[in-house]
Amino acid sequence: MSIEKTLFAAADKMRGSMDAGEYKHIALGLLFLRHVSMSFERLHDQLSKEEYSDPEDPDEYLAESIFWVPEKARWSTLAKQSKDPKIGIMIDDAMRAIEADNESLKGALPKVFGKESIDRTMLTGLIDLFTNLKMEGSKADFDLIGRIYEYCIGEFASSEGKRGGEFYTPKSVVDTLIEMIEPTKGRVYDPCCGTGGFFVQSEKFIDAHSGQRNDIAIYGQERNHTTFGLARMNLAIRGIFGDIRWNSEGTLVKDAFADERFDYVLANPPFNISDWSGELLREDARWKYGAPPVGNANFAWIQHIHHHLSASGIGGVVMANGSMSSMSGGEGDIRRALVEGDAVDAMVALPGQLFYGTQIPACLWIMAKDKSNGIAKEAKLRDRRGEVLFIDARKMGALVPGSRKQKELSEDEITRIATAYHAWRGEPDVGEYEDVPGFCKSADKDEIAKHNFVLTPGRYVGAGAAEEDDEPFEEKFSRLMGELRGQFAEGRRLEKEIEDRLGALG
Template identity: 30%
Template sequence: MSTTGSVPVSLAEIARIAGVGRAAVSNWRRRHDSFPTRIGGTDVSPQFSLAEVERWLRENGKLDTIGGRELLWPRFEALGSRDESGLAIAEAARRMRSPRSRTSPVELTPGAEELVDEAAELGRTEGARETFEFLLQRWLETHVRQLSTTPPPLAALMARIALGVRVGSGDGDRSGDGNGNGNEELTVLDPACGTGHLAAAAMRECAGPGLAVLACERDPALAALAAARLAFVADEHEARTEIATADALREDPFTGPRADIALCNPPFNERDWGYEELATDQRWTHGLPPRTEPELAWVQHLLAHLAPGGAAVVVLPPAVASRKAGRRIRGSLLRTGALRAVVALPPGSAQPHSVSLQLWILRAAPDGPGATPPGQDALLVDATRFARAGTRDSGPAWEALDAFVLSALEALDRPDTDPPYGAVRVPLIDLLDDEVDVTPGRYTSLSTEPSGLELAKTWKELGSVLTDLARGAQRLAELRVETDRPQTMATVGDLVKAGALSMRAGQQPPDGTTKPGAASVPLLTVSDLLTDGTPSGLVAPGTAPVIAEPGDVVVAGVVRAFKAWVHEGPPTALGPQLHALRVDPAKLDAHFLAGCLRAPSNGRQAGTHASSSSRVDIRRLQVLQLPLAEQAAYAEVFRTLETFEEQLVSADGTGRGLVSDVTDLLAAGGLDV
């Protein structure tokens, strides 16, 4: 028997359970006297009984079947403690994979035990991995302020870098294509694994027989969740995993194994990392890390666990590259060839999102008679230009960033190869000064000025865009527009009832489904629309609830990114607050529909509140009622306006870039007078 009576849920959670917008739930509450009464919270953020909500939804036919996972999550959240809910989710995953195992390795309350059994049963019905990933993602979202995770695209990039930089062992060396074609045994280490994002990415990128993953996490709840996640991934890729619950710096559980690849996103700015008790530790071959430099302790920890020729990639805050206290250790890392490259990432790549984090790429000296001596220079890569404007946590243009960084690192061991624009090979003599500053921007900024030919080409492009703009403006100015003609309107909800179109609401795919390869589709989110509109993620097709096909009208149902357009690209998965409308071509023209929907006044009247973060009730958006033949004429003008707007944006960006470049050149004395 489900015990949901005392579990509180918010309006947002009710909307998720019912698969509708929050505005719809508010309307139900306002219009139906039978809607459950508030049991807690405030007038602004009321809470309701989950059991009463479930019963009301069923009795009023608001949904055919209630999603079991959505009903399950509020009960996990109601456990209260972050640790108890996390341990319960991990235990549920273990029982999903081993139904006969009833002995829990952790002590849970009776309520948590009952919930674990229900979750395990649901997982065996609706998919064990999908159910676990859903619960894990909700848990991470709930405790996002207390946790720091590595975004899947960054984790995958780090694994690819390590595979490429590592000195291989002949024919068995893995290419990093993730297809498991290599036969070489490979050991991967993550000594601060959190919930296992990096280790999971490593398993996907390094897939193949003989793969072993060693991970360590000092937080018991995070370690349990990491073990659960990696067990599912290991089943898929036939890997061996060992997850230890320990403080890797103070109680290193993997002193014996030597890793071929190490990946790490360590905790930042921790003063109590073990400075006193570890003062004589043998790992500090480059010097005892100062108390204020815990990140350099993690760097040396990784190097101490690498096999000869092994590679490590670690995420670090930018201050580690220049702080005075760490210059002696940085100098030793450079002189011995251990620090091979530093990559400055765009802001938004990982938490904290407002900071341009760095990837330090480390390599242990190769062994044997053919070993390459330590390098005489280091590669510094400034990838900050791949940031996308908009919200600070929107993330960079991952596909372009990935390609650029991997291309730049190809020049690492090729002295005769010039690094691409934005990367520079710096001799050690230039780095080993009084500061030993390895910040990429300090060295790459000197070579970023465009050439005269590049400037001339850009000016020509701007002139072409301005010519097209003038022609478009002339055509639009000749339109005859009447303001007082009466027109009949229909809402999207009316059109759905009439069968003129169907509507589907996008959702967040389960965490962990992001993966490269042919068997994936782009994932578009509201954050992407706030930048350049390019999808920033990839998901497996089977995990995406809604995929927009060419010809569908996509609508963003949030005020800050309100937009409607006809999708013309490849099939694309839609995230939360995005909607796909599929028209009946015998009744509606898709471009006519998109043009009507994206009218700013339409979005304002359908918005639920005045704030930019409020939602737009898509069903309330209005559309002109016109015969199909007249719709075509409107559609043509709408498309012309859309093209005109795109040209305006292009001209603005190109013009601003030219002003910036020419100003820099003039300030440097580049005017020929």
């Protein structure tokens, strides 16, 4: 059994006495503790062998960007006491001790292990499970950590319903935006960063393209304090450091980076939020293209993201499909102003069933601060002023193995979407852009105006070419009739089996 399934099987046993979300923090908290302890002990052993090094000097670890772990918080210490009735309290104390000695972790780690509702036997089992988990305390662990993290966050987002879906963006959606935006150098911002998925994938993108992690600086804000802690833990476990901030009012009401501008903005805001204090923000400077309706925050998020782009910045935001066509509350006028102001670079319609906890279909808005010829020439890109690229990916995606509802985009599908966008922008080494019926279309403002500034890609890309069918009609008719007769026969067999079983019960 894989480590992910083992973890969830353990959670399954606890469903009667513990909320799924609470177990998530226990599993991920212990994963964090195990990894930082392994990283610490690895360097500790190395320093112990060096004549002039002190393995108990915190500065030695700071110099290597490794968290200092006090004696009582080390995994080896806790593992020896895993069967102690007070193990939960010991783990909470370990978390507090690590926070006390590492400024960047203050307030980030879960302290829920000592609750009376937490089964000590379950904690002992998880400690044993993680003790036997092969980890090196180095970057080699990150693939395994990432798998467990994504599995836990995704699985529990599904268990927690829509509330979970608000802060978890499926990996294939994150990957699509990352491949389109390509955050390689500069400042990256997520105004509703959730558990930090966009930041993690940005780092992976840079690594995959032989770039330098230090070439990007990370900034984020999150309203949910529990999720804020998960984000900091998620980033810390990978050695990713950024300026992540929390406040209870949320980004739209209290913008932590009001005067900052960013080269890349990536976001998955909660869809269709009505209680966003819109009435109090009617005159906000961010609403360059029109005041968003009080009853829906979608266009507040879109304009917030555009407002925070640098002079040549690119932003990508996940939105509910209604944002592409809604006319209520002046949204149609805002959309028109965005298009006429050259704020919209591309629109991508996504397939359904991608998100945990909600079946609301979604789309991607790609925003540009400036598509002028000057910037285009500087970046050796095509001048796309007056045009918007539409991509219809609704027919893409396949069910996740073992799931009846959840879909994901394949790597090839993500590459196809991203390549179309990069070719349209005129980027080198991706080939010339061409409209593809049923998939992508570059439309100018006049054509968009004919559609009353509705930005649904299906209106522009048209129908794809029909698939060729070489099977002769007579053969197809005979084959289909044979299949139909077989299905009828199977139906009669099942009907008789049901009657027999019901008769036996009588």
